Amino acid sequence: MSRVSQPWPPVAVEPAVPHPKAPVAGTELGVHFNECFGCGDEADAGLHLRSTVGEGQVVHSRFTVTAAHQGAPGLAHGGLLACAFDEALGSAVGNLMRRPAVTGKLETDFRRPVPVGSTLFIETRLDGVAGRKIYVSADGHLDAADGPIAVSARALFIVVAFDHFSTHGDPEALEKLAAQHEKNQREREERGWEINP
Numbered sequence: 001m002s003r004v005s006q007p008w009p010p011v012a013v014e015p016a017v018p019h020p021k022a023p024v025a026g027t028e029l030g031v032h033f034n035e036c037f038g039c040g041d042e043a044d045a046g047l048h049l050r051s052t053v054g055e056g057q058v059v060h061s062r063f064t065v066t067a068a069h070q071g072a073p074g075l076a077h078g079g080l081l082a083c084a085f086d087e088a089l090g091s092a093v094g095n096l097m098r099r100p101a102v103t104g105k106l107e108t109d110f111r112r113p114v115p116v117g118s119t120l121f122i123e124t125r126l127d128g129v130a131g132r133k134i135y136v137s138a139d140g141h142l143d144a145a146d147g148p149i150a151v152s153a154r155a156l157f158i159v160v161a162f163d164h165f166s167t168h169g170d171p172e173a174l175e176k177l178a179a180q181h182e183k184n185q186r187e188r189e190e191r192g193w194e195i196n197p
């Protein structure tokens with residue numbers, strides 16, 4: 001029996017066209033928020049996921065499972081693996097489309113156990129756009145980019161206005177985030193990158 005029972009994307013979509021100023025293939029994507037559980041340097045027990053833009057509409061992410069991520073002894077917790085995919089998929093949407101978006105729906109298929117100490121190589125694709133809805137999917141390969149698929153995921157991200165974050169989020173943390181983005185921007189300028197969003 002197939003694990004994916006519904007067609008994907010589930011609605012008619014237009015091709016997802018990356019923003020003209022989207023980072024080019026080979027670009028290492030920075031941390032989008034230091035306290036982010038998915039990628040932040042200040043989230044000690046976090047996933048510390050790192051991503052690089054690939055060829056086409058693809059982002060390659062990787063994270064190493066530590067003892068802090070266990071469910072059963074020696075094995076990654078499924079919810080944490082779902083978190084890694086939320087981060088990887090969201091990073092692909094945010095960086096390639098350069099539109100603020102939040103996860104509306106996230107589905108995961110767990111195909112193989114993921115042991116502590118292993119690294120998951122996640123390849124995310126943009127699958128299409130329907131109005132504010134952006135469909136993305138990903139496969140997580142165990143211990144190598146071409147390793148066996150341990151987890152697959154599909155998600156719907158919904159484009160929101162920036163005030164989604166100021167209305168519902170933490171204003172102090174948003175200020176820190178703005179400061180970090182300014183710092184990133186300065187560093188990119190110093191490296192001669194084009195930084196206009």
Ligand SMILES: CCCCCCCCCCCCCCCC(=O)SCCNC(=O)CCNC(=O)[C@H](O)C(C)(C)COP(=O)(O)OP(=O)(O)OC[C@H]1O[C@@H](n2cnc3c(N)ncnc32)[C@H](O)[C@@H]1OP(=O)(O)O
Pocket residue numbers: 032038086087088089090091094095098099100101102103104105131132133156158160197
């Ligand atoms: C800018 C530059 C960036 C630079 C680079 C940044 C990098 C950045 C990296 C970030 C990496 C972090 C990645 C983690 C991302 C999170 O984890 S985000 C946190 C988790 N998600 C949330 O908290 C979202 C909570 N939910 C909500 O706020 C609201 O429900 C939503 C999602 C905004 C939607 O509400 P709404 O705006 O009122 O819209 P609504 O009409 O309900 O839905 C819009 C459409 O989506 C459909 N829809 C909504 N939800 C669903 C669903 N669950 N299933 C199916 N359809 C749905 C609706 O049916 C509707 O369809 P249409 O009628 O248009 O056909």
